[in-house]
Amino acid sequence: MTRYTPAEIEARWQEVWSRDAVFEAVRSADKPKYYVLEMFPYPSGRIHMGHVRNYTMGDVIARYKIATGHSVLHPMGWDAFGMPAENAAMAIGGHPKDWTYGNIADMRDQMKPLGLSIDWSREFATCDVDYYGQQQSLFLDFLEAGLVYRKNAVVNWDPVDMTVLANEQVEQGRGWRSGALVERRELTQWFFKISDYSEDLLEALDRLENWPAKVRLMQENWIGRSRGLQFAFSTIDAPDGHDRIDVYTTRPDTLLGASFVGISPDHPLAKVLERDNPEVAAFCAECRQIGTTEEAIETAEKRGLDTGIRVRHPFDTAHELPVYIANFILMDYGTGAIFGCPAHDQRDFEFATKYDLPIISTYLPSEDSDETLSEAYVPAKTEPVFYNRGFAGEAHQTGLEAIDAAIEFCEQNGIGQGVTKYRLRDWGLSRQRYWGCPIPVVHCTVCGVVPEKKENLPIELPYDVSFDQPGNPLDRHPTWRDCDCPSCGRPAKRETDTMDTFVDSSWYFARFTAPGADTPTVMEDAAYWMNVDQYIGGVEHAILHLLYSRFFARAMQITGHLPQSAIEPFDALFTQGMVTHEIYQTRDDKGRPVYHLPEDVTDGKLADGSDVEIIPSAKMSKSKKNVVDPINIISAYGADTARWFVLSDSPPERDVEWTASGAEAAFKHLSRVWNLCDRIGAMDKGSGGQGDAELLRAMHLCIHDVTMGIESFGFNAAIAKLYAFTATLQKSKASHAAQREAVMTLAQLMSPMTPHLAEDIWAHQGGEGLITTAPWPVADAAMLVSDTVTLPIQVNGKRRAEITVPADLPKEEVEKAALADQAVLRTLDGAVPKKVIVVPGRIVNVVV
């Protein structure tokens, strides 16, 4: 008897797959194609269990699709630009490029032993000159198509990373990466016109049926469509050029409840007033300063300053309202100005109470309700209310009806227009960093901003840069900026800003379809391989990456780089859960927590015998030391064990807890399967013969269940079925032929999860060719039905007995058999059944 030796088996089969190029994606005329993609990693230098789980899931799908006769594209690359490389250069010296490529080499070496079905011939990194050169070409096409533009904008400035952040990259007033409080600065920046596609990006979400509802909803909220009325108040005593204030409201039905107008501290009118009124200037400065701090958001104290300016109510010009500058009004939403309706908005209510402004109801719960309010009355828009100061529609109507009526009324009377607004802003892509894709434009003192000529691409990053001072090294480079103006030929300067790294990841999936091409994509290849049939990654990319990619696919279609059919690039999306682990903690003599690696803890004790405190499982993180290095697991148990375990215990969308005992058990099981194969191989060919039919029936049932499990991302359930079938086979006394068929099928069903072991079993049993390319077994429907069925019998919904009857026994006969059962008779105790429900093949319920 031999032993299961994964190290030897795995190396051997990986060598064979590589030699035979079985995972090379080839366009095929007579096979359906399948493109499976896991979100590509950032080359931090080490793979972690989260990567193992993510890529194993993709691998299961890819291998299953190969076996079911698809031409599969399953590529891998590196999201390689970005700040960690620069930070490393600043912290430990060295060069971001060397650091990044070194990490890529390390991670590739760590990843290959997993035995993933990746077409490594298509591998690229986004920091490859070839890739970012094509990205520059795309940028120029976008520019020509009017999809990119430059504007002066107030931007989010991250003072730690010394760069601009997109709104999407600011979380609670802090930079998404550095965590530093974001400041406001005015800079000239490049923007993608994503907001032009707000409606399209929103409306198309409905058709992404194979995306998680949660992700679609998050994108919907992010795009943030609202329908409202835009109109203007005419002003009294306002500075020149401000004879009106434009306002946007989603509740035009409350217009008669207006008691003030509020403008943002960044509103053009506020800026004019600021110039010659120190009081206004001080107030605005204060608002800006605290505008983004966390305390300001949490305490949310409503503050305002009366400008002295008055406006006329559009319905009654004799009715004048004061204009306040208010700290809670955002310049970048709507028009930066609102009308305050304290009766129906809690924020306005607090403001009005503080500054002693009137609170005027426009609707009440019912006709006889009291009009005095202790807080704003804000019912659901779908709830019918009584309009005591309505001006359009019925007296009793819902908010929604009243809003529609109010917009129509205002449009007919020339007061304003119904408009649809979106929360989604244009995507600012300029970054003041070195390690990114240079923006291919030139600044000429004569011609202004000029796009670089395509024949001058790629604009390559210079290698000789230093990171000894903050800011962008490209700005300080002695010669790199110098160039000739592409338009007039005079000496000019290159743009030194680089692109946001989200640009790099917004089209890599398209590049994989033709990775070596001298254009960004090749239409023929893109048309064949796109869309990604199954995309797999973390839910943390639910908004930014996926929204940007959807925009890019549209922009690439417009500029002729993708077919119309690929404007939604990801047909199906799966968001997988994390890998977690318990945290082991002790305290030092000052009471501070000290964490310990799992391998240093045995039975809740350290090597010196001291107890550790066990903190419940959480995402693996280096700082908490609750990490398990995949490399250690692979060397201890092999890749198949790691793969089997990360798939086995929890549903893929949920977190899975890594436990040493679970990994151990997975290894034991795989050893058992291997021994089983060994035993069957050594069987006397003529021996056995009991229960062949039962074994084969169980096998077909297992084929059915595992196939269903893989198709529906129920990998954990599929694995449970494989455990059960293995136990059945182990106990079987069937003939050698039946057992051989069973173990070969078992190997095939396991092959997407544990490909090396499966391949080895296949070879041992004399299977033809590779198991990887062998056709997936098909469950024989005739084998799934048994001659007899065991039916539970309920009396009044409670299970009392079981009968075994022929599967095709007519209902009446089943009923008769059920009522004749001893246990049923005992329970009935002479009572006469009122009704007997027979669900064929399922259950019998006797009602008394």
Add this chain to the structure above:
RNA sequence: GCGGACGUGGUGGAAUCGGUAGACACAAGAGACUUAAAAUCUCUCGAUCGUAUGAUCAUGCGGGUUCGAGUCCCGCCGUCCGCACCA
């Protein structure tokens, strides 16, 4: 505050359509083999009562629909996630 998801044994979790709740695994316990250990194998394992056949209770709590509810509906409670001064 708004929006969403989830809640099943000691633990992770199963349970196409509403049809035997707890598959499979971990942990725990018992046993076989062994001088012993490891490895391997076998058995028990939701709770209560009972020697047992079995009975009663049980899928967060309370109601409802149904012959039948973990699954559908209503109302609570709890946990997690996303968004948030959005006019």
